Amino acid sequence: MLIGELAERAGTSTRALRYYETHGLVRAARSANGYRVYDEAELHVVREIRALLAVGFGLDDIRPFVACLRAGNASGHVCPDSVAVLRRKLAEVDAGIDRLHAVRQELRDQLAHAIAHREETCSRLRRTAR
């Protein structure tokens, strides 16, 4: 399988695949003419990468999952390092949710304040207009 086919089957671009390779996530053999050649296992690796990226992982976070897959596991999630990353990410997401809740509260307060003040301004304008 060449890079174009892998990209299509994995639902990504050749550019992304080369990028993953430079970051040590994807591996390719080379044919005589220098083309990258992939086997079926690499397709699973790339799909794992894409799935984790979609969830919001960075490439560095993904590395343990790929290593886990390469170690022969059916899922990249089952290795201790992967689980550690999952836990850390979960904590990060929880923190993010908390932060957004705080921001949301702040925004609601400001909105309420703004609307109250707008009413004041409106009535002041009405008085001024007379």
Added chain:
Amino acid sequence: MLIGELAERAGTSTRALRYYETHGLVRAARSANGYRVYDEAELHVVREIRALLAVGFGLDDIRPFVACLRAGNASGHVCPDSVAVLRRKLAEVDAGIDRLHAVRQELRDQLAHAIAHREETCSRLRRTAR
């Protein structure tokens, strides 16, 4: 007031102030030697900018608030354009919260899966080890 003093009193850097100026948010008079000169009102503007940035607004979102302040309002939030931005941001934050909740659920599922599989792997390893 020169830029250094304004930066210190507003809790930011001179670099940031010049950046805000190039983006039309902060205004400065110039003294004879070319130095930027600010009045007290500009301090409030910069504090408004910093507060909104801290909440997660972009500079473009902040522009209406500054305009509102310059129009003579005590708060930058009371003008219709500001309120519109506040509402939009609130919706965005809500969407972000929803997305993070979905990610969180996904992560929990994957963690549960991983741990279940790890137990399997462990027992398999234990059996293999015998």
Added chain:
DNA sequence: GGTTGCCTTGACGCCGGTGGCAAGGTCTAG
């Protein structure tokens, strides 16, 4: 031989809010 379509490496662009540095002008105090 020419065209088409794959592949290769390399390098710049993006986004947003700065940080940092260069090379210079200005003001003040000793």
Added chain:
DNA sequence: CTAGACCTTGCCACCGGCGTCAAGGCAACC
């Protein structure tokens, strides 16, 4: 006169995951 503490404009670097273009090699078909 000099040191140092301000100020000026301008430009490069950063982060991350690519998109996109450039310039060229290789394969296959007419």
